[in-house]
Amino acid sequence: MGFSEIFFILFVVLILFGADKIPEIARGLGKGMRQLRDATNEIKSEIKKSAEQNNIDTSFIEETQKEIDKVKEEIDEATNITGTVKRQR
Known part of the structure; x- marks a missing residue:
C-alpha cells in the first residue's frame, strides 16, 4: 500500500x-x-512436537x-527500485 x-x-x-x-x-x-501470532506459533509448536513424538523427519522444514x-x-x-532513472536515446 502506498x-x-x-x-x-x-x-x-x-x-x-x-x-x-x-x-x-x-x-x-x-x-x-498478537493473539493471532501466539495462536499460530502454538499450532506450529504442537505440530513439530507431535512430529518428533512420532519419529517423523522434520529436517526438511528448516531447509525449506x-x-x-x-x-x-x-x-x-x-x-x-531505488535511485535515478536515466532515459536512453
Whole structure:
C-alpha cells in the first residue's frame, strides 16, 4: 500500500469513529494481531512436537524455510527500485 492509500484509510477511520476512539481501536487491533501470532506459533509448536513424538523427519522444514526466506529476499531486492532513472536515446 502506498502512503496515499494508508492516509485515506486513516482519514475514513477518523471520520467514522472520531479521534477519541482511534487509540482504543488501535489497541484492540494490536491485541488481536498478537493473539493471532501466539495462536499460530502454538499450532506450529504442537505440530513439530507431535512430529518428533512420532519419529517423523522434520529436517526438511528448516531447509525449506531457508529456501523460502532466500526467495523472499530476492523478490524484495527485485521490487525495491531505488535511485535515478536515466532515459536512453
